[in-house]
Amino acid sequence: MNYQLKIYCKTTALADLRSFLQATLRELKLSDKDQHQLTLAVEEVCANLIIHSHQCNGSDQIKLEVKESPEKIIFEITDKGKAFNLLDYEVPDLKKVVSEKRKGGLGIILVKTIMDEIEFESDKGQNTCRLIKWFRS
């Protein structure tokens, strides 16, 4: 199965993204907990792009494709903003986040913990981030 969604780069589009993901993931045989966490991880990446790569420019768009195979599910997120490679960011130390009163950084921990694999490529101004979750029986 293959599902697609395009959202504009504004944070209010995140609710639409969640609705789309919830409807899409409901069709797969995933636990409630897994559906919730996959939705969260994809949203974290999109929120990062909207805020940091596109500065909430409502005329820019992000495309999400959900590809499912018997052994894994792939969330492919493409955009044409400033490249934001999650893999370049180290998982911050939680104590440091607290002491520095930082509100950022937590999303990266969530994405890296929830997903099994993360791929990133940038080609001719188009960035593609792939979040992969393997099904385990």
Place this chain on the structure above:
Amino acid sequence: MLTIETLKEENYDLLIIKGEIDASNSVLLDEKMQEMKNTGSKSILVDGNGLEYISSAGLGVFMSYLEDFQEEEISLKIFALSPRVFEVFKILGLDQLIDIYETKEAALEA
């Protein structure tokens, strides 16, 4: 959709969160937390029963107050989180930093 209601009880302030917190509305939570701090609250109880979803934007708000609350001896307790929302707190290890209880009664007794 998010609503945050505050209730002043005799010994504590209650923050009732309903709906979903993400990057579009986490500022609301920040404002309410700031308001509680500014009005001299010494004990804040967060009712998480109606909290359906929270992303890092909302979790970050809670985290950003932890040090100030510790310094000013303000107690922060969260109760009645749904299992899936509680799981997200656990992924980040926030269950080790914030006191989380199953019920309001348990939070009040602790």
